[in-house]
Amino acid sequence: MKIISRLLPLMLTLVLVAALTGCDGFGALKPQxxxxxxxxxxxxxxxxxxxxxxxxxxxxxxxxxxxxxxxxxxxxxxxxxxxxxxxxxxxxxxxxxxxxxxxxxxxxxxxNYFLIVGPADDPAGIAGLSPEEAFKKLAGGSGEFVSRGDDSGTHGKEKAIWETAGYDYETIRQAGQWYIEAARGMGPTLLMASEMQAYTLTDMGTFLSFQGDIDLVPIVDNGAILLxxxxxxxxxxxxxxxxxxxxxxxxxxxxxxxxxxxxxxxxxxxxxxxxxxxxxxxx
Amino acid sequence: MDELWRGFTQGIGLLVSLDPEVMEVAGRSLLISLSATIIASLVAVPLAAVIHLNSFPGKRAIITVTQALFSVPTVVVGLFVFVLFSSAGPLGGLNLIFTPTLMVIGQALLIAPLILGLAISALSGVDRAYVDTARSLGAGGLQVAGVILREARFAVVAAVIMGFGRAVSEVGLAIMIGGNIKGFTRVITTAISLETSKGELELAIALGIILLIIALVINIGLSRVQQRA
Known part of the structure; x- marks a missing residue:
C-alpha cells in the first residue's frame, strides 16, 4: 500500500499541473x-x-x-x-x-482548376496537351505518375480523367511501375512526386502552398475536365x-x-x- | 539539414516566447495524455497485481492477448472507438465524438494493455519469497499486493512512463476521434500532421522538438519519483 500512498501526491500534482497548463483544454465544459x-x-x-x-x-x-x-x-x-x-x-x-x-x-x-504538375523538363512531353491526351501519353509508360489513391475528391477527378480518356481505372491501377499510389493527402503526395520527379494531379491551392518545398511545375492547366x-x-x-x-x-x-x-x-x-x-x- | 536546424531553433523560440497558440496545444496534449495515463494506470496496475497473485484458468491466455495488444496500431483503436461513439454507433447518444473527453477514453484504452502487460512482467520479477513471507506473517490480499508492488516499483513506474509515451506520441487515434479541431481537440501530434500537409515543414519540426522537450521534462519528473519511492 505504501507505494500507492507515495504515488498519490505525485498523481494529484500531475493532474493539477495539467489542469493549470491547459485549463481551457476541456472546452466541452463550457456549454456553448x-x-x-x-x-x-x-x-x-x-x-x-x-x-x-x-x-x-x-x-x-x-x-x-x-x-x-x-x-x-x-x-x-x-x-x-x-x-x-x-x-x-x-x-x-x-x-x-x-x-x-x-x-x-x-x-x-x-x-478553381486542377493542374497536372511534373518535372520542369517534362520528360513525357505532355505540355500543351489536353488532360486526356496527357494521361494517354503517360499510360504509354513515358513518365511516372503518383496518384493520391485515397478516395479523395482529387483522386475522384483523376479517375474521371482516366475514364474520359478511354481507360478502365482498375487496369490503370495495375498497369505497371509507372503508376504509384501514395494513399496520402495532397501535400505528402506532392512531396513524393517531387522526390521521384514524377507527375501528379493537384488542386491549385495546395500546389501553391507547397511550391517553395517542391521541384515541380504546372505542365497541363487547361481543359474543361480540370474544373x-x-x-x-x-x-x-x-x-x-x-x-x-x-x-x-x-x-x-x-x-x-x-x-x-x-x-x-x-x-x-x-x-x-x-x-x-x-x-x-x-x- | 538547414530545414532541421531552422525547425529546431524555431521550436526553441516558440517555447521561450511562450507562443500562446503553441502553449495551448501543448497544454492540451499534456492534459489529455496525462489524464489517460492516470486513468489507465489506476485500472491496470491493481489489475496486474490481482492477475499476478492469483492462479486461474486462462491466465496465460490473458497475458498473451494483453501483450499482443501492444502492437495494435493506434488508428485501429481509433476506428474501434469511432465506430462505438459515432452518432450512428451504439454509444452515439453520449455525444462524445470529436471531443477531448473521448480522446482521453481512447488513449486510456490504447495504453491500458501496455501498462497492464508491463506491470505483470514487473511483478513476475519479484522474488517469490516476499509473497510467501508476507503471507506467512498473516498479510491479507491487499497487503500482499502492496508489498509486491513496492518491491517492483521501479519497473511499475517504467510501465506507466511507457504508457504515457505511447499516449502523448500517437496521432492516428487523436485525428480519428478528436478531429483535430482548432482550439478544442488539436494536440501537438495532430498539429504536426496538419502543418506537414500544409507544407509548413519547419513549423512541423519545431512542434516535434517541443513534444520531445515535454516528454523529457515528464520523464525527468517520473524518474525522480522512481528513484525516491
Whole structure:
C-alpha cells in the first residue's frame, strides 16, 4: 500500500499541473452551441477555413468546429450524423449523397482548376496537351505518375480523367511501375512526386502552398475536365440543421463570396478560388 | 539539414516566447495524455497485481492477448472507438465524438494493455519469497499486493512512463476521434500532421522538438519519483 500512498501526491500534482497548463483544454465544459463542419483538406490546408471561421463565429455566436478530412471520409461523417455540414469537391458523389437522403441540397460556392504538375523538363512531353491526351501519353509508360489513391475528391477527378480518356481505372491501377499510389493527402503526395520527379494531379491551392518545398511545375492547366467545384451540403442526419442552414447562407452571401474571390492574392499573388454564388460554374 | 536546424531553433523560440497558440496545444496534449495515463494506470496496475497473485484458468491466455495488444496500431483503436461513439454507433447518444473527453477514453484504452502487460512482467520479477513471507506473517490480499508492488516499483513506474509515451506520441487515434479541431481537440501530434500537409515543414519540426522537450521534462519528473519511492 505504501507505494500507492507515495504515488498519490505525485498523481494529484500531475493532474493539477495539467489542469493549470491547459485549463481551457476541456472546452466541452463550457456549454456553448457548436456547429460541426467536415471539409475537404484543400479548403483547410490553404487556410481558407481558418480565415472564414472567426467571421462566422462572430456573426452567429456559435462555436464552429472544422474537421479537415478527405472528401470520402467527410461524406462518411455526414452519413453517420457526426457532422452537420460538409464542404467537399466531388460532384457525382455529392449528388449520390443527396439522392440517398443524407444531404439536403448541393450548393456550389467556389471553384478553381486542377493542374497536372511534373518535372520542369517534362520528360513525357505532355505540355500543351489536353488532360486526356496527357494521361494517354503517360499510360504509354513515358513518365511516372503518383496518384493520391485515397478516395479523395482529387483522386475522384483523376479517375474521371482516366475514364474520359478511354481507360478502365482498375487496369490503370495495375498497369505497371509507372503508376504509384501514395494513399496520402495532397501535400505528402506532392512531396513524393517531387522526390521521384514524377507527375501528379493537384488542386491549385495546395500546389501553391507547397511550391517553395517542391521541384515541380504546372505542365497541363487547361481543359474543361480540370474544373474543380467546391460545394456545401447540409447533412440530414446532423444535429443542428438551423445553424447549418446559416452557414450555407453565410458562404453564399455577397460579402463572403467577395472575400473568397480575393483569398490568397496577398500571399501567392493570385486568387486561389473563384466565387460561384450558389450556381454551377460553366467551365 | 538547414530545414532541421531552422525547425529546431524555431521550436526553441516558440517555447521561450511562450507562443500562446503553441502553449495551448501543448497544454492540451499534456492534459489529455496525462489524464489517460492516470486513468489507465489506476485500472491496470491493481489489475496486474490481482492477475499476478492469483492462479486461474486462462491466465496465460490473458497475458498473451494483453501483450499482443501492444502492437495494435493506434488508428485501429481509433476506428474501434469511432465506430462505438459515432452518432450512428451504439454509444452515439453520449455525444462524445470529436471531443477531448473521448480522446482521453481512447488513449486510456490504447495504453491500458501496455501498462497492464508491463506491470505483470514487473511483478513476475519479484522474488517469490516476499509473497510467501508476507503471507506467512498473516498479510491479507491487499497487503500482499502492496508489498509486491513496492518491491517492483521501479519497473511499475517504467510501465506507466511507457504508457504515457505511447499516449502523448500517437496521432492516428487523436485525428480519428478528436478531429483535430482548432482550439478544442488539436494536440501537438495532430498539429504536426496538419502543418506537414500544409507544407509548413519547419513549423512541423519545431512542434516535434517541443513534444520531445515535454516528454523529457515528464520523464525527468517520473524518474525522480522512481528513484525516491
Amino acid at each position: 452551441e457548436r456547429l460541426r463542419v467536415a471539409t475537404t483538406t484543400s479548403l483547410y490546408d490553404t487556410g481558407l477555413w481558418g480565415y472564414l471561421e472567426p467571421m462566422f463565429e462572430d456573426e452567429y455566436g456559435v462555436e464552429l468546429d472544422v474537421i479537415s478530412a478527405g472528401t470520402g471520409i467527410a461524406l462518411e461523417f455526414g452519413r453517420r450524423g457526426d457532422v452537420d455540414v460538409i464542404t467537399v469537391h466531388s460532384k457525382s458523389r455529392e449528388l449520390e449523397f443527396v439522392a440517398d437522403g443524407y444531404g439536403q441540397e448541393r450548393v456550389p460556392f467556389a471553384y 474543380n467545384v467546391y460545394s456545401v451540403i447540409v447533412c440530414s442526419n446532423g444535429s443542428n440543421a438551423e445553424m447549418a442552414a446559416n452557414l450555407v447562407v453565410f458562404l453564399t452571401s455577397a460579402d463572403i463570396q467577395e472575400l473568397i474571390g480575393k483569398y490568397g492574392v496577398e500571399e501567392y499573388g493570385l486568387a486561389l478560388f473563384t466565387p460561384s454564388a450558389g450556381a454551377e460554374p460553366e467551365s
